Amino acid sequence: AVCAADGEGPIEDRYDACAAELSAIVTRLIKEKQKKKTLIQLLVPDRGEDNVLAGLAAFLKTAHLEHPKLYGQVIQADPDESASSLLDKLKENRTHPEQAEIRYEDGKRLVRNWRHLPAPQSGAVPWKDEGxxxxxxxxxxxxxxxxxxxxxxxxxxxxxxxxxxxxxxxxxxxxxxxxxxxxxxxxxxxxxxxxxxxxxxxxxxxxxxxxxxxxxxxxxxxxxxxxxxxxxxxxxxxxxxxxxxxxxxxxxxxxxxxxxxxxxxxxxxxxxxxxxxxxxxxxxxxxxxxxxxxxxxxxxxxxxxxxxxxxxxxxxxxxxxxxxxxxxxx
Ligand SMILES: NC(=O)c1ccc[n+]([C@@H]2O[C@H](COP(=O)([O-])OP(=O)(O)OC[C@H]3O[C@@H](n4cnc5c(N)ncnc54)[C@H](OP(=O)(O)O)[C@@H]3O)[C@@H](O)[C@H]2O)c1
Incomplete structure (x- = not known):
């Protein structure tokens, strides 16, 4: 399915339209009572305004928590790549359904993960007198x-x-x-x-x-x-x-x-x-x-x-x- 309507209209409308589309897909899959694992892959441009569609990973993560047989992936890639190269990326990621957020950078496949950061020691605050x-x-x-x-x-x-x-x-x-x-x-x-x-x-x-x-x-x-x-x-x-x-x-x-x-x-x-x-x-x-x-x-x-x-x-x-x-x- 294509849900971004070729970049037309305000981005907030496209974001909501894509969420609605995902919602319809997830609802249909749940109603079909799929016995097998199903992976939903969402391909998002790695730059420009439409890159914010990557936030829909959270929708797919929620779908997985509500229905553990459903897996979701957001894959950020170069929108100028050929269709066959993008298709290869979709196939490559099928083997890692548990990795929900993937981005390609200079040909490298990056997977989003959590990192522990030490607490800042300075005690500095961002506010200032008379701010x-x-x-x-x-x-x-x-x-x-x-x-x-x-x-x-x-x-x-x-x-x-x-x-x-x-x-x-x-x-x-x-x-x-x-x-x-x-x-x-x-x-x-x-x-x-x-x-x-x-x-x-x-x-x-x-x-x-x-x-x-x-x-x-x-x-x-x-x-x-x-x-x-x-x-x-x-x-x-x-x-x-x-x-x-x-x-x-x-x-x-x-x-x-x-x-x-x-x-x-x-x-x-x-x-x-x-x-x-x-x-x-x-x-x-x-x-x-x-x-x-x-x-x-x-x-x-x-x-x-x-x-x-x-x-x-x-x-x-x-x-x-x-x-x-x-x-x-x-
Ligand atoms: N509480 C938590 O544990 C928690 C955890 C994670 C994240 N957050 C986030 O932190 C933020 C504050 O949470 P909170 O617990 O303080 O919630 P809250 O007490 O309900 O405060 C949210 C405030 O947003 C205002 N608001 C809602 N829609 C608005 C709109 N369209 N335009 C202008 N103001 C609007 C509401 O006032 P009116 O009804 O008068 O508009 C309300 O006072 C929220 O964005 C929430 O998602 C909260």
Whole structure:
């Protein structure tokens, strides 16, 4: 099947169309009750905008966790290669169904894996005195923890927190007041990150009012869990929107801003897949791949500031909760 529609239309639509196509394929295979192992291979260009389709590996990893006989592979290769050479690559990878992410570089076959990194020792923080920071989803569980962290580490920070809600409940408002008392300037602005015009106006407004924008923390997100077999189009689009379209909107609105950093709150589900969260996993993995792409754009002087996508595990004080039994298992 070809699902990228030859690069036409916005990338967020192509990403969703490919997820829908994969969802249909997986659903059909499950309903056929295949007894044999089945491998789904997704060939993705190793460069250009369409490279972000590699994030769909997380969808396939989730399909494998939900149905262990189904295996998925994303293979990144040179789109200018001949069809027969690409076909050889598909065949070559068939013998390693458990390897979910493969990339070819200068003729070498690379398999994505985890690497242990030592914890940084410096204690340095990315925020600075009088820094102006935008936190999408900033009034959510982890967003507020980060707002408090920034305010406690630097002087006179300006923190612009956003969410879709028009106003905050008393508990959150009280936390914002305490932040203000600690010296930070804290503003809550209702902005839906999926609304392109609103995001452009937000970024422009922050620069006009505060003279600058030094960093973005993109924490906006929602969950709508369901197994692939049952997941509705609406559920998939709901979880994808803030992390796919929302991220693109923010990045494009801030493409000429001299940012120090752009931090994305991704999830372990994006790295490993998670049963019941195929759409959410793919949405987070999109951000992981987009982060790498944005860092390449920084090297080409088309963006500034380091992009970091963090695959958080479960936060005890986050707003997204799991039931006690799942928490115990984790
Ligand atoms: N909690 C965890 O353990 C955990 C683990 C891994 C990753 N993460 C990620 O970390 C981020 C924060 O999680 P959390 O636990 O703090 O969740 P949370 O408390 O639900 O906060 C998420 C916030 O995002 C906002 N939001 C949702 N859709 C939006 C949109 N379209 N535009 C603007 N704002 C939007 C929500 O506010 P409104 O409803 O007002 O819009 C909400 O306050 C999420 O992206 C999540 O995927 C969390």
């Amino acid at each position: 102006v920071y935008l936190l999408t989803g900033g009034a959510g569980g982890i967003g507020l923890i980060f707002a408090e962290e920034i305010a406690s580490r630097v002087k006179n920070a300006v923190l612009v927190l956003t969410g879709r809600a028009e106003a905050l409940d008393e508990d959150r408002s009280a936390r914002l007041r305490r932040l203000e008392a600690s010296g930070a300037r804290v503003l809550y602005q209702p902005v839906d990150v999926t609304d392109r015009a609103a995001v452009i106006a937000l970024v422009r407004g922050i620069q006009e009012e505060h003279g600058t924008l030094d960093g973005i923390i993109h924490g906006a997100g929602v969950i709508a869990d369901n197994y692939i077999l049952n997941q509705t189009e609406n559920e998939r689009k709901t979880v994808m929107a803030p992390k796919v379209k929302g991220l693109i909107n923010l990045d494009e609105a801030a493409k000429d801003v001299r940012l120090d950093f752009f931090i994305l709150f991704s999830s372990l589900a994006g790295g490993m897949g998670n049963p019941g969260q195929a759409g959410y996993a793919a949405a987070n993995a999109f951000m992981d791949v987009y982060a790498a792409r944005r860092n390449r754009l920084v090297r080409d002087n088309e963006r500034s500031g380091q992009t970091l996508s963090v695959n958080w595990p479960l936060w005890e004080e986050g707003g997204m909760r799991v039931d006690k039994e799942t928490e115990r298992l984790m």
